[in-house]
Amino acid sequence: MTEATRAEYCVIACAEAWRGDGEVLASPMGLIPSLGARLARLTFAPDLLLTDGEALLIRPDGTPEGWLPYRQHLALVTGGRRHVMMGASQIDRFGNQNISCIGDWERPMRQLLGVRGAPVNTLNHPTSYWIPRHSRRVFVERVDMVCGVGYDHAAGARHHRIPRVVSDLGVFDFATPDRSMRPASLHPGVTLEQVREATGFELAVPDEVPPTREPTAEELRLIREVLDPAGTRTREVAS
């Protein structure tokens, strides 16, 4: 088997977000997180619930095993038995996330999706983020609109937790005294300098940053032969 590609390290890093979560709903947004959730379900997190992206809970082979229309999905969110991995048009050092608009909210330069469920997600269950192109445009000093709530805005809300941010360069967490973002691992081939260059705020950098873990041979086989034989993952993250 050939060496893992950057896209495959990203799949592994996303999958790891759900390790140890138990019987909760994995809600991935984006292709790489979707592969990650299904990989986790097939390997180290067999109790995870998966959705078809619409109203059904499904097994990895697509067999329906439950009904989850939007209104029940929103109740499940509030009940806390979910771990979402959302996207972010902007994210800041404390994990505030924006998908609503760029510029002044009153008269935005660019209107995006809207807050969607980011406010309810972040106050009710673990919320991780996936950013396919790590850049200063996304990793900003201050987000223009706080949709997903970061640590400095959460006021210690009882169910608020941001386990990790995965980008095409590495994995980041908030395990620092002031809950600001720090690199937890870098994907092989990525330097700290490169990450600093692509980040619009000062990262809290620990003494040593390990590489993102290697996929096992079985994980690589599952990604390549079972989950994404057409290789669509390279569209989201180039090799």
Add this chain to the structure above:
Amino acid sequence: MSDKTMTADEAVSRLSSGMTLGIGGWGSRRKPMALVRALLRSEVTDLTVVSYGGPDVGMLAAAGRIRKLVTAFVTLDSIPLEPHYRAARERGAFALTEIDEAMFMWGLHAAVNRLPFLPVRAGLGSDVMRVNPGLRTVTSPYEDGETFVAMPALRLDAALVHMNRADRLGNGQYLGPDPYFDDLFCEAADAAYVSCERIVDTAELTKAAPPQTLLVKRHMVTGVVEAPNGAHFTSCAPDYGRDEAFQKTYATTPWPQFAARFLAGDEQAYRSAVEEGT
């Protein structure tokens, strides 16, 4: 028992400018587009639109009919950003009440239950509170003492929804996988207009489908409109999927050209124009 059938134009003739209008469906899914098209043919304007937004919002915004929009998002699903909505918002064409998806749902629930608000664990800490300075919080009167957003009721003057089937009395049936929030829109409104793919006899509603598909009950409904393909170009599972090719045309054609080509005539003219090619 009264026959509530009417045409889309008759339904829209009962609406007036300045109303608060709820529109069912979700994103680019089961939107009452035939009713929206009828609305676009009318003079009704200055609307407060309450919607989990899709092309309903995009079209009404592009046509300048919206004074205020209440929403959590506007999307075409397979095309994530709604171009006509974006353009209207970027030129400051209307006021926006931007709230979270769950806050929206609880606002409808509050209206349905004749409550002024319902507490919701969402919004706090986010800029939803900054951009909606009128939102208030409540503190739990019990031991936990937690603070919640008091989501005000989203009471509607009228609601528009689209079902797969309905009878002449207003019993509406969905056959797809998701009810969205259409029953809540109808119950939260003073008047609800239900379009459907096909009007059938009441007995036929449960011949091949279980009773839990009967989402909308007749006491919530003012008018029933038979509108085959009435959700086009959004999806109406299982009757049809989204017309992706047409949606692309919608998203990439400048609004004045799109409106002139597809919305200048009645619903029959719309169908002919769609058939002529996208």
